[in-house]
Each structure stands twice: as structure tokens, then as C-alpha cells.
Amino acid sequence: MMREPEVRKAADSINDDANHGKTISEIEHMVMDTLGYDPVHGFPHIERVMKLAFKLAEDFREVNFLVLKLAVLLHDIGRVEEETLHKHHALLSAEMAKNILAQYGFTENIINNVTDAILAHSYTLRYEPKTIEGRILSDADKLDALGAVGIMRVFMESAYRRRTLEETISHFYEKLFKLKDLMWTEKAKKMAEKRHRYMIEFLDRLEKEIEAEE
Ligand SMILES: [Fe+2]
Numbered sequence: 030m031m032r033e034p035e036v037r038k039a040a041d042s043i044n045d046d047a048n049h050g051k052t053i054s055e056i057e058h059m060v061m062d063t064l065g066y067d068p069v070h071g072f073p074h075i076e077r078v079m080k081l082a083f084k085l086a087e088d089f090r091e092v093n094f095l096v097l098k099l100a101v102l103l104h105d106i107g108r109v110e111e112e113t114l115h116k117h118h119a120l121l122s123a124e125m126a127k128n129i130l131a132q133y134g135f136t137e138n139i140i141n142n143v144t145d146a147i148l149a150h151s152y153t154l155r156y157e158p159k160t161i162e163g164r165i166l167s168d169a170d171k172l173d174a175l176g177a178v179g180i181m182r183v184f185m186e187s188a189y190r191r192r193t194l195e196e197t198i199s200h201f202y203e204k205l206f207k208l209k210d211l212m213w214t215e216k217a218k219k220m221a222e223k224r225h226r227y228m229i230e231f232l233d234r235l236e237k238e239i240e241a242e243e
Pocket residue numbers: 074078104105170
């Protein structure tokens with residue numbers, strides 16, 4: 030595709046910038062240390078969302094890659110405090126991101142755009158993203174809950190939360206099957222449709238096998 034090299038160039042330019050490159054790498058390490066390597070919500074999730082976000086961003090010239098990258102890195106940072114503080118992780122992540130970015134001296138504009146994107150990525154809070162970076166983060170995060178990765182995540186999460194198989198299957202209907210209709214960007218809509226179909230197929234097969242059908 031014609032646009033890919035431009036995106037790469039834009040993305041690399043963040044790292045080429047001596048100050049931002051060092052800062053982003055420091056933030057990246059802080060996120061790794063904080064979230065750990067749990068495949069469901071840990072750093073592997075952040076890495077997958079980053080890849081998805083950059084893929085979705087290919088279709089938009091106006092994307093600010095610094096905002097996007099920071100928003101992806103920090104969007105779940107509040108999860109570590111969620112259970113102790115009984116506050117939604119998107120709200121906590123936005124607060125923590127604001128403090129972290131202020132410490133690194135980012136401009137108010139960057140901080141506001143990053144925190145706004147973080148607040149808008151939540152399925153539960155339902156804030157509408159105001160910017161393209163917010164829409165991309167929301168789509169990328171939801172795509173990571175769909176398809177084969179979505180299936181892997183839901184079963185790992187169910188094991189952790191000791192959900193029964195019935196409760197796990199209900200989760201597909203109550204949440205996961207609704208996600209494809211919440212996408213903002215065209216590419217995400219197409220990708221979500223594909224991942225959604227795969228989950229339906231999987232669940233259909235699972236239910237058949239449970240009933241000992243061939
Ligand atoms: Fe996430």
C-alpha cells in the first residue's frame with residue numbers, strides 16, 4: 030500500500046527525536062514493569078493494541094503518532110489499582126497518564142489528547158472519543174478482545190476469575206458479540222467482522238462438542 034511507508038516514517042520520527050525517543054522508551058519500560066507479562070491485560074496486550082493502532086492509523090494522514098503511542102502505552106496503566114481503589118481502570122489510567130506525562134514535561138495539549146483518548150477507550154464508560162487518536166485506540170483495544178486472541182483472553186480471564194463454562198459462554202453474548210458494532214473506523218469494522226465470525230464459529234463448535242455431537 031502507498032500509505033505504509035509514510036506511516037512508518039511518521040512513527041519512526043517519534044523515535045528519531047532524541048527527547049521523545051528516550052522518554053517513550055522509559056515509559057514503555059515503566060508500563061512493562063507495572064503491567065507485567067500477563068497475556069490478557071499485561072504488556073503483550075499493549076503490544077498487540079499498538080500493532081493494531083498503527084495499522085488503523087494508516088488510513089488517516091492527520092494522526093498524531095506521539096499522542097497515539099502514548100495513549101496506547103498508558104491506556105491500561107490504572108488496572109493495577111482498579112481492584113484496590115474500586116474505581117474504573119480508564120479513569121485511573123487517565124489520572125496516572127496525566128501525572129506521568131506532566132512529569133516528563135509534555136505540553137498540556139498532548140496530555141489532554143492522550144487522557145481524552147484513554148477515557149474514551151472504555152467499553153463500560155461509553156465516553157465518545159473526540160479525536161482520531163481516541164477512535165483508533167478504542168477500535169484497537171476492542172479488536173484485541175475479538176477473534177482468536179479474544180477467545181484466548183476470555184478463557185484465561187475466566188480461569189483467573191474462576192468463572193464457570195456457562196458464565197464464560199454468556200460473556201461472549203453479553204459483551205464480546207456487541208463489540209463489532211462499536212467500531213469507529215472502516216478498517217476496524219472490517220477486521221471486527223472477520224474476528225466476530227470466527228468467534229461465532231468457535232462457539233458453535235464448542236457447544237456442539239459439549240453436547241457430544243460429531
Ligand atoms: Fe486495553
